[in-house]
Structures are given as structure tokens and as C-alpha cells.
Amino acid sequence: MPAPATFLSYIDDHAEGFIQRLAEAVAIPSISGNAAHRQDVFRMGAWLQGQLNILGVQTKSVDLGRHVMDGQELPLPPAIFGRIGDDPKKKTVLIYGHYDVQPAEKSDGWDTEPFKLVVDSTSGRLIGRGSTDDKGPILGWLNVLEAHKSLGLELPVNLRFCFEGMEESGSEGLDELIASEAAKGKDGWFGGVDCVCISDNYWLNTRTPCLTYGLRGLAYFKVTVSGPARDLHSGAFGRSVHEPMTDLALLMSKLVAPDGTILVPGVDEMVATASAEERAIYEALDYDIKDVEESAGAPIAISSDKATVLMGRMRYPSLSLHGIEGAFYGAGAKTVIPASVSGKFSIRLVPPQTPDKVEPLVIEYLKAEFAKLNSKNKLKIENLHGGKPWVADHRHWNYEAAKRATEAVYKRSPDLTREGGSIPVTLTFAESLNVNVLLLPMGRGDDGAHSTNEKLDRSNFIEGSKLLGTYLYEVGADA
Amino acid sequence: MPAPATFLSYIDDHAEGFIQRLAEAVAIPSISGNAAHRQDVFRMGAWLQGQLNILGVQTKSVDLGRHVMDGQELPLPPAIFGRIGDDPKKKTVLIYGHYDVQPAEKSDGWDTEPFKLVVDSTSGRLIGRGSTDDKGPILGWLNVLEAHKSLGLELPVNLRFCFEGMEESGSEGLDELIASEAAKGKDGWFGGVDCVCISDNYWLNTRTPCLTYGLRGLAYFKVTVSGPARDLHSGAFGRSVHEPMTDLALLMSKLVAPDGTILVPGVDEMVATASAEERAIYEALDYDIKDVEESAGAPIAISSDKATVLMGRMRYPSLSLHGIEGAFYGAGAKTVIPASVSGKFSIRLVPPQTPDKVEPLVIEYLKAEFAKLNSKNKLKIENLHGGKPWVADHRHWNYEAAKRATEAVYKRSPDLTREGGSIPVTLTFAESLNVNVLLLPMGRGDDGAHSTNEKLDRSNFIEGSKLLGTYLYEVGADA
Ligand SMILES: [Zn+2]
Ligand SMILES: [Zn+2]
Ligand SMILES: [Zn+2]
Ligand SMILES: [Zn+2]
Numbered sequence: 001m002p003a004p005a006t007f008l009s010y011i012d013d014h015a016e017g018f019i020q021r022l023a024e025a026v027a028i029p030s031i032s033g034n035a036a037h038r039q040d041v042f043r044m045g046a047w048l049q050g051q052l053n054i055l056g057v058q059t060k061s062v063d064l065g066r067h068v069m070d071g072q073e074l075p076l077p078p079a080i081f082g083r084i085g086d087d088p089k090k091k092t093v094l095i096y097g098h099y100d101v102q103p104a105e106k107s108d109g110w111d112t113e114p115f116k117l118v119v120d121s122t123s124g125r126l127i128g129r130g131s132t133d134d135k136g137p138i139l140g141w142l143n144v145l146e147a148h149k150s151l152g153l154e155l156p157v158n159l160r161f162c163f164e165g166m167e168e169s170g171s172e173g174l175d176e177l178i179a180s181e182a183a184k185g186k187d188g189w190f191g192g193v194d195c196v197c198i199s200d201n202y203w204l205n206t207r208t209p210c211l212t213y214g215l216r217g218l219a220y221f222k223v224t225v226s227g228p229a230r231d232l233h234s235g236a237f238g239r240s241v242h243e244p245m246t247d248l249a250l251l252m253s254k255l256v257a258p259d260g261t262i263l264v265p266g267v268d269e270m271v272a273t274a275s276a277e278e279r280a281i282y283e284a285l286d287y288d289i290k291d292v293e294e295s296a297g298a299p300i301a302i303s304s305d306k307a308t309v310l311m312g313r314m315r316y317p318s319l320s321l322h323g324i325e326g327a328f329y330g331a332g333a334k335t336v337i338p339a340s341v342s343g344k345f346s347i348r349l350v351p352p353q354t355p356d357k358v359e360p361l362v363i364e365y366l367k368a369e370f371a372k373l374n375s376k377n378k379l380k381i382e383n384l385h386g387g388k389p390w391v392a393d394h395r396h397w398n399y400e401a402a403k404r405a406t407e408a409v410y411k412r413s414p415d416l417t418r419e420g421g422s423i424p425v426t427l428t429f430a431e432s433l434n435v436n437v438l439l440l441p442m443g444r445g446d447d448g449a450h451s452t453n454e455k456l457d458r459s460n461f462i463e464g465s466k467l468l469g470t471y472l473y474e475v476g477a478d479a
Numbered sequence: 480m481p482a483p484a485t486f487l488s489y490i491d492d493h494a495e496g497f498i499q500r501l502a503e504a505v506a507i508p509s510i511s512g513n514a515a516h517r518q519d520v521f522r523m524g525a526w527l528q529g530q531l532n533i534l535g536v537q538t539k540s541v542d543l544g545r546h547v548m549d550g551q552e553l554p555l556p557p558a559i560f561g562r563i564g565d566d567p568k569k570k571t572v573l574i575y576g577h578y579d580v581q582p583a584e585k586s587d588g589w590d591t592e593p594f595k596l597v598v599d600s601t602s603g604r605l606i607g608r609g610s611t612d613d614k615g616p617i618l619g620w621l622n623v624l625e626a627h628k629s630l631g632l633e634l635p636v637n638l639r640f641c642f643e644g645m646e647e648s649g650s651e652g653l654d655e656l657i658a659s660e661a662a663k664g665k666d667g668w669f670g671g672v673d674c675v676c677i678s679d680n681y682w683l684n685t686r687t688p689c690l691t692y693g694l695r696g697l698a699y700f701k702v703t704v705s706g707p708a709r710d711l712h713s714g715a716f717g718r719s720v721h722e723p724m725t726d727l728a729l730l731m732s733k734l735v736a737p738d739g740t741i742l743v744p745g746v747d748e749m750v751a752t753a754s755a756e757e758r759a760i761y762e763a764l765d766y767d768i769k770d771v772e773e774s775a776g777a778p779i780a781i782s783s784d785k786a787t788v789l790m791g792r793m794r795y796p797s798l799s800l801h802g803i804e805g806a807f808y809g810a811g812a813k814t815v816i817p818a819s820v821s822g823k824f825s826i827r828l829v830p831p832q833t834p835d836k837v838e839p840l841v842i843e844y845l846k847a848e849f850a851k852l853n854s855k856n857k858l859k860i861e862n863l864h865g866g867k868p869w870v871a872d873h874r875h876w877n878y879e880a881a882k883r884a885t886e887a888v889y890k891r892s893p894d895l896t897r898e899g900g901s902i903p904v905t906l907t908f909a910e911s912l913n914v915n916v917l918l919l920p921m922g923r924g925d926d927g928a929h930s931t932n933e934k935l936d937r938s939n940f941i942e943g944s945k946l947l948g949t950y951l952y953e954v955g956a957d958a
Contacts, residue, residue: 216714234825236792237792240899241771293720318717320722323820348714
């Protein structure tokens with residue numbers, strides 16, 4: 001069922017008003033990671049709740065308690081739950097978004113004031129912190145609600161909303177809230193939810209809409225080699241004691257090969273090789289080695305084979321060495337033998353890998369390699385944190401609906417993508433509600449979320465609002 | 480020729496006065512590395528020059544110009560030249576010392592005020608910054624001069640002095656000054672110098688006096704691997720690009736083995752293996768594996784063979800990995816792929832190695848190893864700084880004199896030691912004046928130069944003053 005023409009033209013006709021509303025939202029510096037801005041996050045939550053109420057959504061602000069940040073105890077911004085529609089004949093779609101943003105200061109290198117939405121009419125860019133991550137997409141949903149309310153149109157589905165204000169700072173309290181709400185079953189706010197739609201990621205490039213059906217998980221390790229009681233002078237001790245850095249460099253060199261192969265036995269082997277059919281998906285993506293190299297800023301792709309490079313990012317696990325804690329890290333030439341050094345590395349996981357399955361392999365391997373060194377230093381391995389990977393069934397009606405909606409609005413089929421990073425709430429919804437979760441991005445790959453000069457293209461905001469609405473009609477048609 | 484008994488008893492009888500003078504010197508916080516204390520360094524130089532003049536030494540304060548430190552242009556503290564005696568029938572001994580000190584604040588962990596000399600009568604320690612490095616030894620020479628002047632004794636040798644105020648901060652300007660002064664030949668302040676004595680190092684342990692006849696040199700390298708234009712997120716880029724840290728960890732792992740063997744071809748090979756006779760010197764040293772482990776604070780000696788451990792420190796080159804610049808070094812778990820990372824390592828050199836001979840071996844090897852990685856990242860190798868090793872002939876009359884003096888004062892033969900670190904001025908004197916240089920320590924191995932609670936044992940100060948005077952008599956006897 002296509003969206004009504006009146007809905008689509010309402011969006012076009014009210015674009016200026018929508019941009020004005022986005023400017024209001026961007027003007028509230030709801031930085032969750034800075035204690036000094038905590039009240040702004042609350043203000044943003046209240047603003048959002050007010051908008052939802054005006055548009056006919058019943059809401060509830062859920063207190064998530066308090067936490068400690070920067071040495072201060074602070075109240076957590078609330079989760080904003082919303083519901084509109086209770087027709088048992090309709091499908092029920094749960095929408096997630098976050099109303100907090102990353103820090104931003106003009107002095108970081110912004111060309112404009114980060115918390116003043118600048119409409120660049122030449123480039124068509126709406127520039128400001130939160131424009132694409134994640135206020136633009138949230139406001140896309142408001143635009144859909146406003147159109148229906150103003151036009152007197154019935155929504156094609158029942159909607160539930162879950163908006164949080166701590167996504168950029170670890171989503172504190174959210175997992176527990178979702179789990180406990182899901183446990184209430186029909187009586188909870190998520191009762192009857194048939195599918196979830198999250199708009200908090202991006203197209204791979206600047207051209208082609210996509211649907212994202214997979215995210216990698218993570219297992220983050222710290223491997224510490226300790227020797228002397230304190231840092232030593234390399235003149236006085238060099239070649240008379242076992243040096244922790246020597247041992248650690250050797251251990252770190254045995255984790256991953258320059259071509260990306262993970263050297264920890266059993267880790268790569270856990271993942272099935274891509275079939276020819278699956279490989280074809282990556283061959284067909286509108287994303288190329290040169291796109292990867294352009295975004296990395298250098299011709300350093302791991303392979304000259306496109307599918308290898310894209311599958312390396314999306315479909316296979318990866319192991320990255322991040323750095324060393326405890327060693328000399330400054331400029332200049334210090335002749336220290338550091339007493340205790342900790343290598344940091346992480347493995348991005350894909351199904352069927354989980355942190356629990358990978359951890360013993362890493363620990364056993366590092367212990368065995370360390371034993372080979374015959375060092376008198378001490379070894380300690382810690383798993384700092386982790387998260388499971390997520391892959392959804394992209395043949396599900398939820399994805400089919402999003403595919404038809406994309407074709408209707410953008411006149412082209414979306415790419416089906418997996419992402420290399422993590423959005424932990426995705427897995428939480430999938431596991432707690434046991435329904436299909438769709439990642440339906442609004443913005444482009446060059447939006448610069450978390451970076452300076454974050455932007456959302458005007459066309460992505462407007463066509464994206466049409467996309468979200470059309471997606472609801474396509475889901476509704478499936479009922 | 481033994482020192483006269485009157486000299487020895489003068490030193491004993493005037494110990495309290497000598498300690499009082501040391502307290503005066505320690506009270507001047509002549510920290511060369513802190514711009515805020517630069518005037519104190521000047522004050523210390525003037526104090527020292529005044530003391531020398533009172534004791535009959537002709538002096539000259541040599542302006543060394545200006546330099547920039549902590550972003551400020553500052554005047555360099557002067558070198559203080561001194562001369563006493565011009566008898567052509569006597570030998571001429573050049574004495575070096577430095578009147579600046581390392582920084583120290585009570586809050587660093589000192590038990591007492593660092594710039595107030597505390598006499599601990601229980602332990603016999605004289606505690607304070609500079610007590611052993613290097614004000615104590617300088618004042619030892621003043622004690623010798625005072626005894627001779629008060630007793631009306633003729634000095635057994637002609638003396639020349641060279642004291643500097645920037646040793647703890649790179650000895651700026653000193654090398655050039657020594658070279659230009661040496662070039663003046665007989666007309667310069669160093670004209671006619673027969674040997675040099677430097678008292679600015681320590682016994683190996685707390686028991687046995689030593690003479691030091693060797694110091695290792697240094698070649699400090701920075702190896703940089705660069706890839707992307709900026710730091711990348713490991714989720715979005717892991718296994719799709721060549722990661723600089725992966726390459727660098729591999730390169731660093733190929734430099735040195737856990738047992739201390741240097742893996743750069745040609746570097747260890749440049750040094751002859753110790754003969755059985757030479758090995759016996761190390762076997763005989765009053766310094767054991769347990770001393771090394773005690774000072775390292777852990778049982779991490781590179782070998783269970785004493786001579787191997789001591790030769791590793793003193794007689795063979797060593798390669799230490801110091802750290803990485805540009806990688807993640809903080810606490811916590813950051814999932815960054817650093818764009819450009821620089822490994823820092825240095826090689827301590829022994830004859831016949833020099834920075835110039837070692838550098839091409841290191842560069843060629845790292846380039847070859849990097850080529851094997853098939854990485855698209857870029858490699859850069861820099862030699863940050865270096866210095867040649869120094870070894871003196873310990874059968875020279877200068878050492879024989881010091882040996883006899885030690886036997887006379889301490890009733891035991893000194894250990895003959897080489898040190899793992901560097902005192903660059905040693906080599907400068909040896910090469911500029913082409914005479915034998917002796918390192919004749921006053922303090923003990925646990926004095927804590929550069930550390931908190933720096934001390935000089937009262938007995939080392941008093942017996943050490945006798946040692947310095949007696950050494951002059953033994954040199955004089957040789958004329
Ligand atoms: Zn986001
Ligand atoms: Zn974000
Ligand atoms: Zn010193
Ligand atoms: Zn020093």
C-alpha cells in the first residue's frame with residue numbers, strides 16, 4: 001500500500017517548518033557526556049515529550065535513576081516512552097531514537113556554531129550537532145505524525161516510541177528498562193510490538209539508500225606484562241633484566257597479520273567462509289574500494305578485491321591493536337624501561353562468535369605464546385568489555401516493507417548492508433522482544449556524526465521523512 | 480706516596496664543618512631544568528666560585544650564552560673554571576663536577592624537605608637533593624683544598640677545575656667550550672693537563688668502592704608507520720585497511736629477543752665475545768644477580784649466570800623498547816585505529832660500535848622487514864640522537880693511583896666496573912684532551928640520585944674526601 005499522495009505533498013509543502021523545528025532541537029545542547037550539560041539533556045527530553053503530546057502521542061517519562069560521571073553523582077535523563085494507536089487489526093511498530101548528542105565546540109574546528117542549525121542553501125546541507133545523529137531522524141517521525149494529524153489521516157500502524165537521552169554515553173539504564181518492560185508482556189509499553197525500526201545509522205556512501213541488517217560485536221582485551229617494581233633506566237638495566245615491553249611487543253605481533261588475518265587459533269575458523277551467493281551481495285553493493293580509501297584518506301585498502309575489503313569490514317571478524325598503556329608515549333627520546341605495560345586490542349565479532357566463545361581462545365593462546373618467551377615477567381589478561389554481534393533476517397516482511405518504501409521514495413532499490421561497528425540497543429530489542437529489527441538510515445555516509453561540521457542533507461531530511469512514513473504504510477499493507 | 484697523616488686527621492676533625500658547608504650548598508635549589516630556578520643555578524655557581532677563591536683557587540666564570548627552555552629564552556649558567564698550582568715538575572689533574580641538580584619537591588614523596596640537608600644520626604645519612612649528585616663530590620674537593628690551606632701543606636699536583644651548571648639538562652654549550660679551550664693548547668685553561676678525574680657516579684653496591692672505566696653509548700631511534708589521514712574507528716575500518724599498529728608491533732617484535740639478544744643483523748656481531756680472562760673480571764665483582772634484582776625490585780634477571788647478567792649491563796650492547804607515540808595510551812577501552820604510530824627504541828653501544836656504524840644496519844633491517852609485510856602503509860625511520868661509548872685503559876697510572884688510594888682509605892681493592900649508561904662529558908674530555916679519564920665515585924649504589932630521598936652516607940662523604948686527597952698524592956707520586 002503506497003503512502004497517500006496528500007501525505008507526500010504535505011511533507012514537501014512543510015519542509016521549511018520541519019527545518020525550523022530541527023533548528024529548535026539542535027539549539028538545545030543535549031550533550032550527555034558532559035556533566036555541565038546534563039540539564040540541557042533533560043530540557044531536550046521535555047521538549048521532545050511536549051512535541052509528541054501536541055501530535056497526539058500518549059507519553060511517559062521514565063526515571064532511570066542516578067549515576068556517577070566525572071566524579072559527580074548525576075540524575076540520568078529519562079527514557080521517553082510513547083504510544084499512539086491501539087487497533088488490534090494493525091501491526092504495531094516500535095520506533096527507537098536518542099535525543100542526546102556528542103560534545104561539540106566551535107574551537108574543535110567547526111566552521112559554524114555547532115548548536116545553531118545553519119542552512120547552507122548552496123550545498124543543501126543542514127549543519128549542526130545532532131542534525132543527523134540522531135535529532136534529524138527523530139524529527140522525521142514527528143514530521144510523519146504532524147502530516148497525519150494535520151491532514152486528518154489515520155496512521156496505517158500502531159506506533160510505540162522509545163527515546164533515550166544517554167546513547168552517546170553508554171545508554172546507562174536502558175537495557176534493564178527494556179528487559180523489564182518486555183517482561184510485562186501485553187501490559188507493558190512494548191506489548192504487541194510486531195517489529196522494531198531504528199534510524200540511527202547511515203548510508204554507506206552519498207548516493208544509495210540502504211537497509212542495515214547486521215552489526216559486529218566486540219571483545220576488548222587488555223594484556224599486561226609486568227616486571228620490575230618501578231620504571232628502570234635502560235642504561236643501568238638494559239640486557240640485564242627481562243623487559244616487559246620486549247615481551248609485550250612479541251605478544252602483540254602474534255595477534256593479527258598485516259593482511260588482517262586473525263592469528264588467534266579458532267577465531268577466524270569459527271566463521272563460515274562466504275558462499276558465492278553471499279559474495280555476490282558485496283560485489284553488487286554501491287560501495288567501492290575507492291570509497292573505503294576516500295573515507296580513510298589514504299590508498300591503504302587491505303586488498304585489491306572489492307568483496308574482500310567490504311566483507312572484511314562487514315562480514316568477517318577483525319582484530320585491531322589500539323595502543324599500550326604504561327609505556328613512554330610522549331614526543332622526544334626517553335630512555336625508560338617501563339615497569340608494567342598493557343597492550344589494548346579488540347576483536348570485532350560476527351555470528352556465531354560471542355565474547356564468551358572468543359575469550360578463552362584469546363587467553364589460552366596468549367598464555368601459550370608467553371610461555372614460549374621464557375620470560376620471568378608476569379602476564380595478566382583481562383576482557384574489559386564486550387557485546388554480541390547481531391544479524392537480522394533481511395528477507396523478513398519488515399525489511400521487505402522498507403525495501404518497497406525506499407523504491408517508492410528514492411526510485412531505486414536499497415543496498416543491503418552490514419556495519420562493522422555496534423549499536424548495542426539493536427541486540428537488546430531483538431533479544432528482549434524477539435521480533436525483527438530494522439536499521440533504516442536517514443543520513444549519508446559523509447554526514448560526520450561525532451565529528452566537526454556534522455550535517456544532514458536537506459533532501460535526506462525531507463525524502464527521509466517521506467521514507468519513514470511510506471515504510472509505515474508498507475508495513476501496514478502487510479497486516 | 481701516601482697522603483700525610485695530618486691531612487687525614489684534618490678531614491676527620493673537621494667533618495661537622497664540612498657537613499655544614501654541604502648543607503649550605505644543598506640549600507640552594509639549583510635546578511637547571513626549571514626556568515623558575517634559573518637564578519638559583521647562577522647563585523650556586525657564584526657560591527662555588529666564592530668558595531674556590533677563598534681556598535686559593537684562581538677562577539673564571541665562562542658565559543655560555545642563552546638558550547630556550549619551556550618556551551622562554553634564558554641565560555645559561557656559567558662554566559666555572561679554576562686553577563691552582565703551576566709547578567712544571569708536578570702532574571696536572573683536571574677535575575670535573577656539576578653544581579646543578581635534578582628537580583625535587585616534597586610532594587614527590589620525599590620524607591624530608593629536599594633542599595634542607597637532614598643529618599640522620601641513626602643511619603648516618605646526609606639526606607637532600609644534590610647531596611650525592613653532584614654537590615657532595617664537588618665539596619669533597621673543597622674539603623681537600625681547605626685541609627691543605629689550613630695545614631700549610633703543598634698540594635701534590637697542579638689542579639684544574641671545570642664545573643658546569645647544566646649537566647642535568649643536556650650540558651648545553653659545554654662540549655663546544657671544552658673543544659675550544661682544548662684547542663688553545665698550553666695557553667688554555669686545560670693546558671698541560673695529564674689526566675682527568677670525574678666524581679659523578681656510584682659504587683655498584685653499598686659495600687665496595689669502585690673505579691669506572693667504561694660507559695655505553697647510545698643510538699635512539701623512532702620508527703613511524705603511517706596509514707590513514709586521521710584516526711579511524713575500528714568498527715568501521717577493522718579488516719578493510721592496513722592498520723599502522725599491526726605493522727609497527729611486528730617491526731618492534733623483530734628488534735630484540737626476550738633474552739636480550741639484539742636481532743638487528745650485525746649489531747651484536749660487531750662486539751667481540753668476552754675472553755675467559757675478561758669474564759673472570761665480572762665473576763669477581765662484588766655485585767651479584769640478587770643485587771641487580773634488588774635494585775629492579777623483582778626476580779627478573781635475564782640469566783642465572785652472574786657474568787652474563789653483569790656483562791649484559793656493562794659490556795654488551797642492549798636494545799630497549801621504550802614505547803609508542805601516537806597510539807592510544809590512556810586507561811580504559813578506546814576502539815581507535817591510530818593513523819600514525821611511532822615506536823621508540825634505543826641501543827646502548829659498546830666499542831667498537833658507534834651511532835654512525837649502527838644506524839645503517841637498523842635502517843636497512845627495518846626497511847627489509849617492513850617490505851616483507853606487504854603493507855600499503857608508509858615507513859619512516861629517524862635516528863633521534865646518540866653518543867659514542869667510552870672505555871678507558873684501566874691499567875693506566877691514573878687508575879693505578881686511584882686503586883692505591885682506595886686501598887689506603889678503604890683497606891680494600893676497588894672493583895673495576897663499566898656502567899650501562901652515559902656521562903657524555905667523559906668522552907668529550909677523553910677525545911678533546913687525549914688523556915686518560917677516571918670515574919672515581921664517592922657515593923653508593925643506593926644513593927637515589929634523581930630519585931626521592933637522595934642521600935650521601937656521612938662515611939662516604941668523609942672517607943670519600945680522604946680518597947680524593949689521597950688519590951692526588953698517588954698521582955703526584957707517579958710524577
Ligand atoms: Zn546515534
Ligand atoms: Zn552517535
Ligand atoms: Zn651527576
Ligand atoms: Zn644527575
